Amino acid sequence: MTDTFTSDVASVRSGDASSAPRLDALDLLEAEAIHIIREVVAEFERPVLLFSGGKDSVVVLHLAAKAFWPGRVPFPVLHVDTGHNFPEVLAFRDETVARLGIRLEVARVQDYIDDGRLHERADGTRNPLQTLPLLDAIAAGRHDAVFGGARRDEDKARAKERIISLRDEFGQWDPRNQRPELWSLYNGRHTPGQHVRAFPISNWTELDVWRYIEREDIPLPPLYFAHERDVFRRDGMWRAVGEVSEPRAGEEVERRVVRYRTVGDMSCTGAVESDALDTASVVAEVARSTLTERGATRADDRISEAAMEDRKKDGYF
Incomplete structure (x- = not known):
């Protein structure tokens, strides 16, 4: 059997670009x-x-x-x-x-x-x-x-x-x-x-990240895919109900199907409504989005216009 790599190299050296690997x-x-x-x-x-x-x-x-x-x-x-x-x-x-x-x-x-x-x-x-x-x-x-x-x-x-x-x-x-x-x-x-x-x-x-995850079949935490969760609305985001994330007066708890685009601190990370149950569905959803994941779901980045830059100057990630 002809070695594929050797064949590809030979194609490139011979100038046969049509058969070269892309x-x-x-x-x-x-x-x-x-x-x-x-x-x-x-x-x-x-x-x-x-x-x-x-x-x-x-x-x-x-x-x-x-x-x-x-x-x-x-x-x-x-x-x-x-x-x-x-x-x-x-x-x-x-x-x-x-x-x-x-x-x-x-x-x-x-x-x-x-x-x-x-x-x-x-x-x-x-x-x-x-x-x-x-x-x-x-x-x-x-x-x-x-x-x-x-x-x-x-x-x-x-x-x-x-x-x-x-x-x-x-x-x-x-x-x-x-x-x-x-x-x-x-x-x-x-x-x-x-x-x-x-x-x-x-x-x-x-989108590159999600396409790569799909291609490589990389496992992820289940939060990245659609699931039912108790949430409440705050600052335009669906926030999870938990010990460190409790609704305030007037914030109604609802049971919704959501997923997370980023999974940081539970007290400041919002979910998005989604029916994307698998990686292919997430790829399609991200392709349609007009907001980055941090812009859509991270309340800590809204502390000020330069919140991220100020933290980076102090030594943050």
Whole structure:
């Protein structure tokens, strides 16, 4: 039997473009992301991946597994647990790291509240409280590179990020101090105490992510698909009923079929009404959407016009 790869190479060398293998958009995005992951692992000593169990971090972890297959992923994953996470997502997180044999590091916001280093916000949201535990965990692990699943299409602050983004000795980000990345050349130079954030899927869109999940048959937490849940309406979003997300006076609890486009802090993440029960249906739904997932479902990004950028400057993801 003729080897397919050898045949493809021969076709290219002979100039027969019609029979040469063709890469589609997802192939190119995957190749770029795997290249970035391998470059970071080759250049840095102690990388780590921020892993929440959300779809973007799941895709980055999947890409890392492909990048180093048949070996294991050569770095741990880190989760900053707000204490307000969806139980289904935490269960999925634990199942995933166990299946892949990866070490999980957890920084807990609750620990910081318990000993007085942080205090609860008046609005009950803990997402903005993640910065200090994150920076402490990076310092404790001596991590010099931190992979993240941020994408430029999510938010205008994230659109300013480079793929390799320098953080100073205090973990802070200066949008005016961005390095050029011409011809896919990434500058990871840093001094002791500094680190970089690396974003392998920076150039992907939400639709790209879902098409890739469909193609690769990547498992996700069930919250991403339509299910019945008790919710109430607040700030134009359907918020889940739970211990950290209770309706106020005048907010009526309803039973609706919803799904989540992002799965952050339960106290500030909204659901969308949906009948998308499988990945193909989600792909079709996202293709029709005119709002990014953060714009549609994240109340913490509405604190101010520059909410995300302000948090990033302080050291947030």
